Amino acid sequence: MSRRPVNPSLKRKRPETDSPGLVDAERAILNSIKGKKDLGIWARDIKQETKLTDHVVNKSLKSLLAKKLIKEVVNIQNKGKKHYMAVEFEPSKEISGGEWYVDGNLDKELINVLKQLCFRYLRTQKVATLEGVYNELKKNRVVTFDISNQQVSEILNSMVLDNDLIEVKSTGLGDYHSIPIGTVCYRIASAAGVAKGPRMGAFASIPCGACPRISLCTPNGVISPGTCVYYTKWLSIDF
Amino acid sequence: MVSPHGVQLATHLISSFYGDLCSKVCECLLRRGTLTLAQIIRFTELSRENVINCLRVLIHQNCVQAFAIQQEGAFGEAPRIITQYMALFDNMIHKMRAPKFMQIVSEELGKDCLGIFQGLIQHGRLSINQIIDRNEQTAGSADVHVVRESFNRLLIARFIERCPAPEPFLAPPADGETPAKKRGAKSAKIGEERQTTEQRALAAAAPMDSMRFLMEMDDPSEEKSEECTNSVTVGEKRKQDVLKSDEDALDADKKKEVLWRVNFEELVRRLRHKACVSYVKMRINDEAAIVLSAMLELSRHSETRQKAENSAYLSINAIYDEVIKKEGGLGMDFERIRASLEQLGCQCLETGVDENYSIDIKGIIESAQTEEVESVVLRRYGREAYRIFRLLSKAGRFLESDKISDTTFVEKKDTIKILYKLWKDDYLHMEKVMTSGAKQSLFLLWRVNKEPLREHVLDEMYHAALNLRLRIAHEQDKGKEILQLPREKLVGELEKRYKLLGKVRVILESSLMNLDEAIMLFHDF
Numbered sequence: 001m002s003r004r005p006v007n008p009s010l011k012r013k014r015p016e017t018d019s020p021g022l023v024d025a026e027r028a029i030l031n032s033i034k035g036k037k038d039l040g041i042w043a044r045d046i047k048q049e050t051k052l053t054d055h056v057v058n059k060s061l062k063s064l065l066a067k068k069l070i071k072e073v074v075n076i077q078n079k080g081k082k083h084y085m086a087v088e089f090e091p092s093k094e095i096s097g098g099e100w101y102v103d104g105n106l107d108k109e110l111i112n113v114l115k116q117l118c119f120r121y122l123r124t125q126k127v128a129t130l131e132g133v134y135n136e137l138k139k140n141r142v143v144t145f146d147i148s149n150q151q152v153s154e155i156l157n158s159m160v161l162d163n164d165l166i167e168v169k170s171t172g173l174g175d176y177h178s179i180p181i182g183t184v185c186y187r188i189a190s191a192a193g194v195a196k197g198p199r200m201g202a203f204a205s206i207p208c209g210a211c212p213r214i215s216l217c218t219p220n221g222v223i224s225p226g227t228c229v230y231y232t233k234w235l236s237i238d239f
Numbered sequence: 240m241v242s243p244h245g246v247q248l249a250t251h252l253i254s255s256f257y258g259d260l261c262s263k264v265c266e267c268l269l270r271r272g273t274l275t276l277a278q279i280i281r282f283t284e285l286s287r288e289n290v291i292n293c294l295r296v297l298i299h300q301n302c303v304q305a306f307a308i309q310q311e312g313a314f315g316e317a318p319r320i321i322t323q324y325m326a327l328f329d330n331m332i333h334k335m336r337a338p339k340f341m342q343i344v345s346e347e348l349g350k351d352c353l354g355i356f357q358g359l360i361q362h363g364r365l366s367i368n369q370i371i372d373r374n375e376q377t378a379g380s381a382d383v384h385v386v387r388e389s390f391n392r393l394l395i396a397r398f399i400e401r402c403p404a405p406e407p408f409l410a411p412p413a414d415g416e417t418p419a420k421k422r423g424a425k426s427a428k429i430g431e432e433r434q435t436t437e438q439r440a441l442a443a444a445a446p447m448d449s450m451r452f453l454m455e456m457d458d459p460s461e462e463k464s465e466e467c468t469n470s471v472t473v474g475e476k477r478k479q480d481v482l483k484s485d486e487d488a489l490d491a492d493k494k495k496e497v498l499w500r501v502n503f504e505e506l507v508r509r510l511r512h513k514a515c516v517s518y519v520k521m522r523i524n525d526e527a528a529i530v531l532s533a534m535l536e537l538s539r540h541s542e543t544r545q546k547a548e549n550s551a552y553l554s555i556n557a558i559y560d561e562v563i564k565k566e567g568g569l570g571m572d573f574e575r576i577r578a579s580l581e582q583l584g585c586q587c588l589e590t591g592v593d594e595n596y597s598i599d600i601k602g603i604i605e606s607a608q609t610e611e612v613e614s615v616v617l618r619r620y621g622r623e624a625y626r627i628f629r630l631l632s633k634a635g636r637f638l639e640s641d642k643i644s645d646t647t648f649v650e651k652k653d654t655i656k657i658l659y660k661l662w663k664d665d666y667l668h669m670e671k672v673m674t675s676g677a678k679q680s681l682f683l684l685w686r687v688n689k690e691p692l693r694e695h696v697l698d699e700m701y702h703a704a705l706n707l708r709l710r711i712a713h714e715q716d717k718g719k720e721i722l723q724l725p726r727e728k729l730v731g732e733l734e735k736r737y738k739l740l741g742k743v744r745v746i747l748e749s750s751l752m753n754l755d756e757a758i759m760l761f762h763d764f
Contacts, residue, residue, distance in 0.1 A: 072380035106650045158648050161626040161633075202753035203696070208703035210618040217706065225706035226713040235714075235743050
């Protein structure tokens with residue numbers, strides 16, 4: 001309780017001694033930045049809040065940055081806008097994009113590795129619940145950071161959307177004997193039926209199904225089935 | 240209303256089977272809706288005689304149905320009875336599926352029945368005497384009894400039926416409103432009203448259920464002598480016959496001879512069941528497919544509507560008895576059947592000692608449709624779009640862009656790009672929401688609108704089917720010289736090209752057949 005108010009005041013004292021001319025402006029700006037806590041604030045919004053001129057604001061920001069009182073953060077919503085945040089805060093989920101983002105970019109590699117791990121585990125287990133996968137990942141310490149249950153669930157869900165996994169309810173029989181009836185479990189999509197992953201539909205397997213120009217195609221038009229290059233390519237492949 | 244490319248495909252089919260004049264009449268009817276003879280003449284700018292002949296052929300081929308309605312006379316004149324013609328879109332498209340239908344008949348009933356069935360496919364409508372004649376010509380000498388026997392078997396299997404009434408009269412609707420004479424320019428409300436008129440006409444034309452599959456006991460000696468001596472094929476004969484008999488009122492029924500035609504309804508039902516079974520086989524497993532096919536077999540006769548949503552409730556004992564008759568079903572016991580029923584998501588109804596099951600056919604069809612659309616999205620827009628689309632289609636409600644991006648692990652910028660692309664091509668529905676608080680912000684909400692999407696995809700599939708047919712024609716045209724060469728000249732380079740042409744044709748035609756299955760999945764099932 002008592003520490004926090006003391007620290008900023010200490011920090012604020014120092015600039016006072018260095019450059020007395022800018023103290024008020026800097027203090028006002030620092031306060032407005034701190035007021036936003038872990039959300040950060042856009043440079044233009046600072047100007048509006050403090051009603052200072054561009055020049056003063058820019059200069060103060062530079063000086064505050066130099067004194068390591070504030071830092072620049074990337075806002076996932078708008079990467080072009082420069083956001084500032086006081087050093088003692090970590091960017092919130094809204095700003096950073098959540099656990100899956102590193103410096104404003106989606107950590108695809110991490111996601112793919114996790115997907116592969118889940119897939120491998122499910123292949124050996126045939127069927128598993130969210131808890132099961134989560135415990136396995138924790139136990140094996142394959143991930144260096146502290147993965148949450150929520151994150152594992154997100155990974156599994158995206159694999160369901162990819163049609164790599166299917167969500168099933170335990171029947172309590174066969175493979176499900178160790179899982180209470182009615183619990184949601186995951187299993188590999190290809191293991192259940194003959195089909196592996198997403199099936200190629202009849203329409204998708206001919207050029208027209210994949211054609212981005214189908215709306216422009218007419219029997220005697222510039223794009224027509226008789227002259228279609230996609231068809232020619234398709235039919236010249238050896239089947 | 241039929242989708243634009245559906246009309247194009249139907250017109251193309253009719254033109255390749257019955258010529259350009261007929262296809263012109265068809266197109267006119269499909270585009271403008273039900274018309275009178277005078278209107279057809281005016282819109283197609285063909286001569287009266289041509290139009291009448293075309294209508295004759297089309298009615299004979301079950302592509303057009305006539306019906307009479309009462310129209311109020313203008314300026315105090317007495318009401319008149321006018322004849323209107325409506326196009327039967329489905330039957331036109333069925334022309335493309337003839338090989339599939341014939342395969343069903345040949346698998347189930349054998350060669351003799353196939354011969355008769357083929358005749359009906361080719362000629363549209365035939366009387367029993369004409370069928371016997373035709374059989375004599377094609378198979379050389381044929382026993383009349385054998386033909387009648389096969390005919391009866393077709394009838395019992397409901398593959399054929401009595402033709403509908405040539406021109407049923409529709410009593411004017413209760414509110415006194417008759418379909419507008421000038422359509423096209425009129426609003427959609429009239430379109431709706433007319434839709435019901437057409438459905439009423441079809442219902443009025445259809446023979447009563449008790450009559451529909453009833454074999455008549457007529458005397459074979461009634462045959463007209465001129466028909467027996469005539470050596471031309473049945474189709475031409477029939478046409479000449481019609482030409483002679485009625486000059487103007489082409490629907491005045493000529494004789495009391497009963498005409499028969501193919502019953503597409505039953506055949507489509509078989510294909511529907513087949514599609515369900517093969518989908519389940521692929522998605523669940525073979526055992527579930529066996530159980531499903533047994534259930535469908537059992538409930539087939541109680542299916543009254545074309546697109547039954549659920550099967551009837553069947554007792555486990557009946558299902559078991561049917562399952563063990565199936566190939567691969569002999570080893571199955573009650574426990575495994577129950578497990579399969581569970582996997583199929585069957586509804587169980589326990590009454591006393593008996594347990595009954597019903598299967599959700601519509602659900603299976605719908606998941607097959609969804610899968611087909613998803614595979615198009617995957618192929619056309621890539622894996623990330625596939626994930627996004629599946630999320631939205633599973634959710635079945637509006638989702639916000641950021642939420643979509645988070646759940647599917649797609650970069651926010653890319654998510655927006657993909658969403659816009661899908662939206663532009665009519666795969667998604669989008670709504671903008673503005674919040675007017677302290678900070679104004681714009682949210683984009685997205686969802687999959689299943690019904691319009693289904694129609695959109697169906698239209699694209701009609702387009703693709705037309706394209707395949709046109710390409711087949713194009714390839715044939717290109718290789719005309721080679722195809723016309725005598726066999727012994729096909730050596731070296733020529734032989735290679737000949738073989739290539741054959742291969743290309745096989746690819747195109749098998750693709751067309753597969754695509755047609757998908758079309759049926761969306762339109763007929």
